[in-house]
Amino acid sequence: MEKRYVIGIDFGTESGRVVIADVEQGGELASHATLYRHGTIVEKLPGSGKALGQDWALQHPDDYREVLKQSVREVLRISGVRPEQVIGIGVDFTSCTILPVDAKGQPLCVQERYRNEPHAYVKLWKHHAAQEEANRINEWAKESGETFLARYGGKSSSEWMVAKVWQVLNEAPEIYQAAYRFVEAGDWIVQQLTGNWVRSNCSAGYKAFWHKQDGYPPRQFFKQLDPRLEDLTDTKLAGDVLPLGTRAGELSAEAAQLTGLCPGTAVAVATIDAHAGVAGSGAVRSGQMVMAMGTSLCLLVLSHNEVSVEGVSGVVEDGMITGLYGYEAGQPAVGDLFGWYCDQAVPGYVQEAAAKEGVSVHTWLEQRAAELKPGQHGLMAVDWWNGNRSVLEDADLSGLIVGLTLQTKPPEIYRALLESTAFGTRKIMEAFEEAGVHVNEIFACGGLPKRNRLFMQIYADVTGREIKIAAAAETTALGAAIHGAVAAGTERGGYPDLAAAAIQMAKVREETFRPIPENVAVYDDLYRQYIRLHDVFGRGGLVMKELKRIKRKLSNHSE
Numbered sequence: 001m002e003k004r005y006v007i008g009i010d011f012g013t014e015s016g017r018v019v020i021a022d023v024e025q026g027g028e029l030a031s032h033a034t035l036y037r038h039g040t041i042v043e044k045l046p047g048s049g050k051a052l053g054q055d056w057a058l059q060h061p062d063d064y065r066e067v068l069k070q071s072v073r074e075v076l077r078i079s080g081v082r083p084e085q086v087i088g089i090g091v092d093f094t095s096c097t098i099l100p101v102d103a104k105g106q107p108l109c110v111q112e113r114y115r116n117e118p119h120a121y122v123k124l125w126k127h128h129a130a131q132e133e134a135n136r137i138n139e140w141a142k143e144s145g146e147t148f149l150a151r152y153g154g155k156s157s158s159e160w161m162v163a164k165v166w167q168v169l170n171e172a173p174e175i176y177q178a179a180y181r182f183v184e185a186g187d188w189i190v191q192q193l194t195g196n197w198v199r200s201n202c203s204a205g206y207k208a209f210w211h212k213q214d215g216y217p218p219r220q221f222f223k224q225l226d227p228r229l230e231d232l233t234d235t236k237l238a239g240d241v242l243p244l245g246t247r248a249g250e251l252s253a254e255a256a257q258l259t260g261l262c263p264g265t266a267v268a269v270a271t272i273d274a275h276a277g278v279a280g281s282g283a284v285r286s287g288q289m290v291m292a293m294g295t296s297l298c299l300l301v302l303s304h305n306e307v308s309v310e311g312v313s314g315v316v317e318d319g320m321i322t323g324l325y326g327y328e329a330g331q332p333a334v335g336d337l338f339g340w341y342c343d344q345a346v347p348g349y350v351q352e353a354a355a356k357e358g359v360s361v362h363t364w365l366e367q368r369a370a371e372l373k374p375g376q377h378g379l380m381a382v383d384w385w386n387g388n389r390s391v392l393e394d395a396d397l398s399g400l401i402v403g404l405t406l407q408t409k410p411p412e413i414y415r416a417l418l419e420s421t422a423f424g425t426r427k428i429m430e431a432f433e434e435a436g437v438h439v440n441e442i443f444a445c446g447g448l449p450k451r452n453r454l455f456m457q458i459y460a461d462v463t464g465r466e467i468k469i470a471a472a473a474e475t476t477a478l479g480a481a482i483h484g485a486v487a488a489g490t491e492r493g494g495y496p497d498l499a500a501a502a503i504q505m506a507k508v509r510e511e512t513f514r515p516i517p518e519n520v521a522v523y524d525d526l527y528r529q530y531i532r533l534h535d536v537f538g539r540g541g542l543v544m545k546e547l548k549r550i551k552r553k554l555s556n557h558s559e
């Protein structure tokens with residue numbers, strides 16, 4: 001049989017990355033990234049310059065089409081693979097990233113009449129301006145005795161589908177009316193590739209309250225939330241929800257022209273980016289955990305059992321690997337937090353020194369931070385620069401560094417920030433253990449493991465656990481490609497299911513990160529201090545919330 005290949009398309013926060021993989025051997029034959037030209041839109045709309053509110057985060061869907069146009073062709077060119085040899089395509093996307101579209105699938109924001117309407121754009125996963133709607137969903141679920149929130153650690157997030165769609169209805173009812181559907185961006189890409197309106201059980205399950213047996217919460221729940229939402233799931237969220245690995249359709253002639261692939265190529269149901277990292281790391285068994293470490297950090301745990309875990313973002317049957325419950329928890333600012341420090345808070349001399357040495361500011365700071373011993377800087381940070389998405393589930397929490405003195409240096413702060421995210425991860429891992437979801441093997445994937453060794457060693461030391469590293473540089477894109485191989489099916493030379501495909505196609509590096517006992521002892525001590533700050537500022541103290549309230553009030557006045 002001629003060699004067969006699959007393509008994985010990974011839509012991250014900053015760029016889209018495409019890999020091409022050999023169906024039998026896995027790995028990445030070639031990869032290519034396309035940066036989003038508009039990036040993340042947080043202050044004003046492109047074109048009109050219309051100002052956005054606090055905590056908004058939008059994207060432009062043309063940037064995603066550019067990835068399809070540029071990067072798919074590039075991986076074909078670099079690898080020398082002929083389009084006929086590609087049997088399947090898989091797509092992963094950040095989530096909950098949603099957009100309103102018309103009946104043809106055209107995003108409203110590219111239509112002339114809605115171009116200046118912020119609510120017509122893509123709401124990126126980290127758009128946190130629907131916190132009031134999320135609070136109301138939480139209150140009403142409690143009052144009405146609905147139990148679905150138990151699957152989400154008892155709280156829904158402002159990042160998720162219903163809160164975001166409700167914000168559109170509240171603030172721009174004409175956009176809500178004009179939208180034929182609100183779709184996850186991953187499902188939209190699949191629609192653009194195949195012409196089929198298909199929803200993924202992964203994003204519907206983790207981000208839209210959908211359940212394999214029960215479907216969406218009842219109409220009555222939505223009606224009492226807001227009478228205008230009564231038919232939400234039958235109208236704006238309508239569409240078949242299909243399981244991961246299913247063939248969503250075949251590449252249309254139009255999409256074939258856009259990508260340079262052959263019409264008829266199998267296209268898989270989309271998955272969430274972090275969740276694709278599970279297959280991409282070769283994790284397919286109960287007790288395995290994958291840390292998808294990039295802009296944010298997602299902890300993904302596979303288990304035979306379904307239980308309630310404090311602060312879990314969600315548990316979905318078949319949500320990562322068919323036949324297992326997949327738990328997701330995580331932190332919404334990790335790479336982003338380090339990026340913020342490098343871009344916004346280091347003194348000019350650091351940037352100059354890094355430029356002179358020809359390294360990134362991250363690398364310059366990492367090298368110096370690695371010379372410090374744990375605890376030597378006397379600092380402790382909490383990692384809520386983008387709110388808390390785990391045990392505290394509160395987008396209104398913010399960042400904190402304690403212990404600063406006139407002697408404090410930038411590498412010390414950088415190290416404290418790296419450590420703060422590791423402490424946050426340990427807190428989540430303890431919540432899993434306490435709930436009886438045991439983790440016996442840890443894999444790391446995403447952009448950070450390959451970029452920052454100190455970060456990885458700190459994680460091993462703070463958690464006291466060995467960490468294996470997924471071999472693929474673009475693990476999530478490889479994970480998406482694995483979904484493509486399953487969508488192709490055995491009849492086209494692919495695989496029968498995700499586990500079989502992942503075992504064959506994904507590998508880990510030989511080198512692992514192991515905890516260093518003397519560091520573990522110091523970090524145990526420091527972690528106790530982290531927990532103190534976590535509880536004082538996260539559970540009881542209102543300081544962070546009050547600061548946000550005052551800021552909101554002032555910015556409302558100045559609008």
Ligand SMILES: Nc1ncnc2c1ncn2[C@@H]1O[C@H](COP(=O)(O)OP(=O)(O)O)[C@@H](O)[C@H]1O
Nearest residue numbers: 012013014294295335336338339362447451452
């Ligand atoms: N050397 C580094 N150390 C720590 N963080 C880094 C480093 N280089 C880049 N970053 C951060 O990594 C994030 C990008 O992660 P990546 O996994 O590549 O993308 P995405 O999250 O979009 O999938 C950015 O937030 C950036 O600030």
Ligand SMILES: O=C(CO)[C@@H](O)[C@@H](O)COP(=O)(O)O
Nearest residue numbers: 012013094095274294295296
């Ligand atoms: O929220 C999720 C997954 O549930 C992610 O899509 C989101 O955190 C963004 O991930 P990245 O860090 O950009 O890969």
